[in-house]
Amino acid sequence: MDAATLSFLTLTLMCCVGAGVSLNVLKLLPSDYDSTVEPRPPGGVPILVGISWSIKNVYEVNFREMSVLLSMYFRMSWAEPRLVTGSLTGEGMVPLHSDLMKHLWIPDLFIHETREITSFKMIEEVQGVYLRPPNTILFSTLLQTRLACPMSFSRYPFDVQVCNMTVTSYKFSEDVLRLEWMLKEMWADITVDDQLPNYDFHIEWRNITTKHWCSNCSFAPVSVGQAEIVLARRYALHLLTVYVPSALFVAVAWASFFWPPEVIPGRTVLIITSLLTVISMYAAIGQKSPETSYLKAIDVWLFLCIVLVVFTLFQYTIIITIQRKQKERVIEVVVPMNNRCHRHNTPATGGSFTTRQNSAESPSPPSSSKVDGPAAAYEAGKRSPPNRLVMYEQWVEKAGKVGIPLIFFICNIVYWAVYLS
Template sequence: MNGGPVTVYLSMIISGINDIDERDMTVVIEVYFRVLWNDPRISFPEDLFNDTQDAVPVSYSLLEDLNLWRPDPYIERVHRMNSASLIQPFGGIQLQRDGRIFWGQMFVIKLGCPMFFHDFPFDVQVCKIEMASYFHSVRDMSFAWHGDGISASPSIEKLLGNYEFAFVQENVTSCKTIGYVFGKYPCLRSKMTFKRRYRNYLLGVYVPSSLFVVVSWASFFWPAEAIPARTVLLITALLTTISLYSGVQQMTPAANYTRAIDTWFFACIMAVAMALFQYAIILQIRNRQKLVVSTRVKPMNSSESTDDARDYWLAMERKVELGAKILYVLAFLLFNLVYWVRYLM
């Protein structure tokens, strides 16, 4: 157009978030999309307005009937966009006294949102809302925020059971639309930030799996002669931890990389498994003790030599038991320190 680029003002009110599909990586939102622009070639008759009315609503067909110029904003990564309507679409057009045209309509938008779950369940998902012109370059058109730009209903956060919700606006004036047309085109961008609420995971996953590890340490304080009791305790704790992990896997978003919750369960399973391996070493030491003592009794028949061998293996057994109590507990506590600092700080 002559006289420089036309400034088109955009705004959006998000009235609701209907769904966050982590497997499909999409977000379904209800929005009121509004566009405001001024076409200097148009002049409205003054008698169209009165002293109390600075804007006149008109039908949607007016722009087409008069063959008026219209901006062409579009939203990136839209999978589906349906207009909300009852008898007619929710929205309309207003002609304003200052010569500007206001267009607004309600839509239900299914928006693609790449999600990454490396920090799950402490992850923060960022969904970009990018609005650009499809064909008009920055030489013909510029975009600016109208009013608050993109805003959201205060009730959204209460309706999202698993997430906390926030907006971050970016002052982007142009962007490259590679794959559509060449050049720089007006663009506005905002970010919807979804921070997962992880309290339920702490109570339902982390606390129980930690307790299974602590229960497995109880075997360190039982006598080595209690073979059935220690074995059943450790195997039960190991299988229960694995079963809990399998249940969590079915309820959490799939990923082909290691997530925070995978690291946690790997450490818990290894902690219980190492307690089982430690008891296997104790049993081997006791078997070795019996074998050496019986062998020395037969050829030497020396009670002093037999007592020395028995004392040696008893001391070895006590060292292994004590070392396991200290090493395993300290290792798991150190892992917890590193883990929680990494994901919560």
């Protein structure tokens, strides 16, 4: 027997087996079965459709697209009284071939937040169909879903994102089709947390409710099953790489308070270096963090650090200005006094030696010359400009040493109370 004949016989056998399976499955359906007509439970009650889903993997949380990519097992069950089950009795689950779904009425459920949904497939689609006697169908499938998840980053990196999963019927109102949770409503695999290094993951499911996302709907309310995927960002790494280093650079700028004001190059270089480092951190973090038109928590923190370093630089600028004023006032006072002393101590030119000698021996009357300006005020003791400026310099120095760290401490209390609440 050649290879071509063997292949033909193999394909024929597979087709016969498939046809046999399909024939066995189709025996459950009456000859007049119409898959476009929904089943009608006795008594006119709504069709009860049980739903549940379990999240197997979370592949990606994309904050730029505001979406979550995950895989999940989706299950639904409903009663089909038109099935011809024959001798099938008992409580056990009877597995059926998936070809039955091509000929069976299926609830038209969909997930509102889905951007993209794909069925897993290797040789056949990864799905299963079971019959729970006498007439309950259980369908299960593995799906890869990208969910739209509106996100807010005002508290980044302390943000908590809540992604909704809303399952409902597309065309049937709650009077015709009503959802209910199955025994296991919604859960996630225990390994999901390990798949998300940046987030803590957990699920919160809600009771079945009527349609609530539109206020002025022109059509009848539908039954809704909703669950929340909660993603709480882990911020320990941000504390170690952003918050602690930036606070230390601010403290390094404060070390200039304990350097003499006369050391202008060293004190200025210390403050400017700290300022440029914090600004560089702000620029680098801005490229990695989500782009928003509003301030995030990390932006507020880095802006606060920059402002406090700038305050330190301004404080030193004020001190240098006061010192320059001191030197100018000293020159205004001392130079006129030196000039006056020089005029009184210099002998007059001309005249005889005797006249100069008598003038030197006889006491001179008090000079009636007048010194104007700041020198006169300084000489009269009315005020002392250099001493007063020294006092101002001491006040500014103490205000910087105490006031700027105190502002940072108060801002820390407010910041952490607001963003960690």
